[in-house]
Amino acid sequence: MSAYVFSISATAAVFVLLALSLNIITGYAGQAMMGQAAFFGIGAYTAAILTETYHVNFWLALILGMLFTGLCGAVLGLISLRLQADFLAITTIGINFVMVALFNNMSITGASLGLNVTKPSFFGRQMGNQEFFFLTLIVIVIVCLLIVKMRRSWFGMALASINNDAAAARSFGIDVSRYQILAFIIGTAIAGLAGGIYAHRMGYIASSDFAFTVSIQILSMVVIGGIGTIRGPILGALLLSVLPEALRFVSDFVSDYRSLVYGGLLVLMVRFMPGGLFGSSSPIVRGSLWVFRKITGKGGAAA
Amino acid sequence: MFLQLVINSLAIGSLYALTAMGATLIYGILGILDIANAGAYLIGAYIGYYIYISTGQLVLAFLGAMLSVGLVGVVLHRTVYGPILAKPRMLSIIPLVAAVGLFTMSSDLIRLLCGAGTKAYNFRFPVDVVRVGSVTIQTTWLLIFALTAVLLVVLWVVLNKTKMGLAWRATAEDPDIARACGVNTNSAMALSYVLGYGFAAAAGIMTGILYNSITPALGEVPSYKMLAIIVLGGLGNPLGTVVAGLLIGFAEVMLSTYTVLPIPKDAVAFVVLIIVLLIKPSGLFGQRNKV
Numbered sequence: 001m002s003a004y005v006f007s008i009s010a011t012a013a014v015f016v017l018l019a020l021s022l023n024i025i026t027g028y029a030g031q032a033m034m035g036q037a038a039f040f041g042i043g044a045y046t047a048a049i050l051t052e053t054y055h056v057n058f059w060l061a062l063i064l065g066m067l068f069t070g071l072c073g074a075v076l077g078l079i080s081l082r083l084q085a086d087f088l089a090i091t092t093i094g095i096n097f098v099m100v101a102l103f104n105n106m107s108i109t110g111a112s113l114g115l116n117v118t119k120p121s122f123f124g125r126q127m128g129n130q131e132f133f134f135l136t137l138i139v140i141v142i143v144c145l146l147i148v149k150m151r152r153s154w155f156g157m158a159l160a161s162i163n164n165d166a167a168a169a170r171s172f173g174i175d176v177s178r179y180q181i182l183a184f185i186i187g188t189a190i191a192g193l194a195g196g197i198y199a200h201r202m203g204y205i206a207s208s209d210f211a212f213t214v215s216i217q218i219l220s221m222v223v224i225g226g227i228g229t230i231r232g233p234i235l236g237a238l239l240l241s242v243l244p245e246a247l248r249f250v251s252d253f254v255s256d257y258r259s260l261v262y263g264g265l266l267v268l269m270v271r272f273m274p275g276g277l278f279g280s281s282s283p284i285v286r287g288s289l290w291v292f293r294k295i296t297g298k299g300g301a302a303a
Numbered sequence: 304m305f306l307q308l309v310i311n312s313l314a315i316g317s318l319y320a321l322t323a324m325g326a327t328l329i330y331g332i333l334g335i336l337d338i339a340n341a342g343a344y345l346i347g348a349y350i351g352y353y354i355y356i357s358t359g360q361l362v363l364a365f366l367g368a369m370l371s372v373g374l375v376g377v378v379l380h381r382t383v384y385g386p387i388l389a390k391p392r393m394l395s396i397i398p399l400v401a402a403v404g405l406f407t408m409s410s411d412l413i414r415l416l417c418g419a420g421t422k423a424y425n426f427r428f429p430v431d432v433v434r435v436g437s438v439t440i441q442t443t444w445l446l447i448f449a450l451t452a453v454l455l456v457v458l459w460v461v462l463n464k465t466k467m468g469l470a471w472r473a474t475a476e477d478p479d480i481a482r483a484c485g486v487n488t489n490s491a492m493a494l495s496y497v498l499g500y501g502f503a504a505a506a507g508i509m510t511g512i513l514y515n516s517i518t519p520a521l522g523e524v525p526s527y528k529m530l531a532i533i534v535l536g537g538l539g540n541p542l543g544t545v546v547a548g549l550l551i552g553f554a555e556v557m558l559s560t561y562t563v564l565p566i567p568k569d570a571v572a573f574v575v576l577i578i579v580l581l582i583k584p585s586g587l588f589g590q591r592n593k594v
Contacts (some may be wrong), residue, residue, distance in 0.1 A: 007532035030540065031372055032396040082584045086336055090530045091580055095572030096528060101566035210525065223400050242436065259411040266404030270397050273384055 006129040012241040013136035013200045013240045019221040019233035021190035022144055026219070027228035028156070029183035030163035031080055032089035035096030036191055042099065043069040043192025044199035045109050048117045051200070053108075058120035062196040069192020070185045077184030081177050096212045103207035112204030117199050132201040140234075143190055149232055150186075159183055163228075176220070220262065224269050226276025226285075235278045247261030307438050309554055314444040316552025317451040318513070320545045322506040322525050323532040325499035331475045331539030332495045335384060342409030342524030343417070347372045348511045348521055349413055352422055359380045361426060365450075368508055370503035376500030377493050379405065383412020385492075399534055414519035434535040447509050454505060458498065458541065467494055475539065493589045522571050531572040535587050537580055543588030550587075551575060 018040055031157045047065030050056040054065070076095065080088050080257045103109045111115075119126050126136075150156045161169040170176050199205045217240070227235020244258055275281040328338040330440055351368035355361060382406070428442040461467035467490070473481040474491040482488050506525075511517040532551055536543030551572045559568050566574070579587060 026396070028382060030395075032399075034396070034399070077582065083580060084329075086334070087580060087584065087586075089336060089396055089399055089575060093527055094531060094576050098566065098570050098573050099578070100572040105567075141419060151551045216407075219400065219403075221396075239377050239428075257411075257415070258413065259407055262412065263404040263407030263409075267401050267408065270401045270404070271387055274387070274397055 001226070003129065006133050008242065010129045010136060010201055012238055013133055013140060014194050014201075015218070015221060015241045016140055016234050016237040017136060017143065017194040017197075018191055018218045019225065019237040020140070020147065020230070021187045022196065022218050022225065023036030023187075023222050023230075023233040024190070025183055025187035025220060027233075028163065029180055030159075030185075031180065032085045032090050033187070033217050034219065035092035035094075035099075035212070037185075037210045037214035038099040039069050039073060039091075039188040040192040040195045040214070040218075041103060041207070042072055042188075043195025044197075044205050045103060045115065046192070046212065047107060047196030048115050048199040048205060051120070052115065052117055058200060062200075063195060065196040066193040067190045069195065070189030073184045073186075073188025073192075074181055076188070077181035080180060080184065093212060093215075096210075096215055100207045104208065105210040112207070114204055115199075115303050117203050117205065119203050120200055125202070129201065132197060136194075138199055139193065144230055144234075155179060155182065183238070185202055188272070189297070194213050197262040198243065220266050222276075223274075224265060224277055226282060228277065229276075229279055232276045233279045234291045236276065239277075304437075306562055307386065308446035309553075310438055310440055310444070312316055312553040312556035313549065313557060314441075314513075314552075316549035317545075318447055318506060318509060318548075319528070319532055319552050320548025321451050321454065321502060321509070323334075323529040323536070323544050323548055324541065325501070325503035325506075326529050327456075327533045327536065327539055327541055328495045328499040328502070330533060331541070332471065332478075332492055333380075333384065333388065333398075334539075335388070335398040335402065336530060336533075337384075337499070338399065338530065339379070339405035339409065339521035340499065340527050341401075341528060342406045343376060343412055343500040343503035344507035344510075344525055346409055346507075347374070348487070348501075348507030348517045349417055349422075351504065351508035352424060352511060352517060355424060355426070365505055365508060368504040372439040372504035373497035373501035376496030380492060381494045394511050406522065410519050410522055416520035418521070419519055421518050423515050423519070424511050426512050427516065443513055450505065450509065454502060455545065458502075461494075461498070462541070467491070471495065528569065528572050531576040535572075535576055537586035540588045543586070545589060 018036060022036045023046050025031050025036075043065045047061040047066045050061035050064055051058055058246075076092070078089065080274060083091060095160070099210075101158060104112050119128075121127065122131060139241025161172070162176050162179060166176050195210075198209075202209075218237075221236040221240050222233045223236070224240065225234065240262075269276065273279075273282060278285055322344060325343065326337050329335055329337045329340065341391050345505075347368045350371055351364040354367045355364040358364070382400055384398060386572055387401055419523045426443075428446075430442055433440045433442060433445065460468075462471055470486045470488075471480070471494055473484070473486050474488045481491075507517075507521065510521065528551070532547045533539070533544055535547035535550070538543075552577055554572050555568050558571055563572070
């Protein structure tokens with residue numbers, strides 16, 4: 001039972017990481033990214049190939065996979081400078097499809113057979129779901145701390161201004177291109193790191209793990225949770241990855257209607273609550289803040 | 304041989320053009336990348352199928368599917384897209400997210416209602432193929448050519464020769480000024496959805512006839528390929544979409560015949576798209592940037 005719990009938590013943790021990474025590009029920098037799974041895949045395959053084919057140390061492979069993914073993200077960032085929002089959205093969808101096609105056809109990525117990855121050892125003990133869960137958790141904490149720091153920094157404010165109005169930001173002398181590319185690099189690099197962790201935890205990866213539907217899944221987590229916040233993507237990712245598993249115990253009925261519910265939720269959310277379930281304007285957050293204040297008896301100090 | 308391939312690619316290309324036409328009309332006026340158009344395509348194929356097997360009338364199947372799916376489009380515009388667009392947008396991809404949700408729902412709804420299995424139209428002409436010299440043309444292709452041509456002519460007439468079309472073009476140019484001039488922009492938007500979803504439904508039925516099978520996954524490949532085509536065509540430019548559809552059909556047929564592709568045929572559209580966008584960021588026929 002606890003093995004099952006750790007297996008689900010480890011997957012959920014990877015999705016939390018992915019949602020956070022997408023949120024940097026889409027939430028903070030305001031760029032229409034619809035192909036985050038492609039970068040998740042690039043990181044996964046890079047790290048897996050490094051440890052499997054070139055016998056690189058696991059930790060080094062994670063870092064190298066992350067750096068390489070960030071490099072690919074930089075190229076996309078350069079492309080994004082030339083494209084309007086809608087064009088960029090479609091281009092990123094396209095990149096996702098082309099990458100999956102490449103994963104599925106190149107011999108180095110194992111083509112349609114996928115890639116087997118040996119699970120790494122940590123102090124002589126093979127890492128299981130539990131170890132990977134804690135590893136991902138540590139990474140999540142580091143990423144959250146970085147994001148908090150980033151938002152208060154000049155970089156974060158520059159991103160916020162670009163998100164609001166790129167032309168106005170430019171007229172104030174903010175180097176829009178530089179910050180935009182930087183946001184792409186950071187966002188994709190984190191996704192690449194998540195990929196490396198995922199590949200080594202699963203022990204096997206195939207191109208379908210990084211399909212466009214996965215990008216949509218990540219995007220849904222961010223949008224349903226609350227775009228542009230830290231708690232939103234985290235809670236959204238937890239909700240969408242744990243809830244289906246929890247409901248599976250209830251009945252098969254639910255799992256049969258899963259995509260329908262998923263799609264429906266997405267439509268209802270953007271229609272009635274575009275700020276997300278846990279965004280700053282959401283009734284849930286306001287309500288719980290109100291309850292919190294009542295309990296603690298404090299005034300309107302919390303915002 | 305080459306001439307045969309050109310004919311093949313024309314058939315596929317005109318089907319692509321028709322499939323993407325709906326999304327073009329909707330983008331042209333609302334600025335939404337409507338992936339849900341692929342849902343209309345899927346639902347159209349199924350409605351057409353049920354009408355056809357129960358009545359045996361193909362014309363009825365086309366008209367019934369186009370009309371009912373067109374109405375679904377108007378309802379969706381009133382209930383989902385309209386209100387989303389009316390709010391101040393925090394993010395440009397919010398309508399796209401709604402469209403993705405609608406598309407997911409439509410595929411799953413079809414799977415639950417009609418079953419996951421394959422259904423076949425089993426529609427056949429008395430004559431299977433027509434031979435002209437060394438070239439063989441399937442009669443179903445001729446049907447596709449003819450129908451595409453008819454629908455495109457109808458579209459051209461509606462957009463260029465009617466009052467409704469004038470209102471559509473005015474709204475596409477600038478909704479606020481059109482409204483200020485007394486144009487009923489709401490009905491122009493409704494027209495976009497009736498035509499857009501209707502065209503998608505027709506394309507769905509034609510695909511069903513051409514490949515003689517429909518499944519709930521029918522909309523998956525068109526969902527992204529139509530986006531690539533409308534972007535290539537310059538987003539919201541009907542003529543550009545026709546050219547881009549034919550171009551993609553041609554590229555797919557030629558590349559898969561003469562070269563060994565390292566990627567599946569369906570990814571060709573995106574490779575072409577990415578290359579074109581890098582050279583000309585507004586698409587092949589884009590004149591201005593709509594934000």
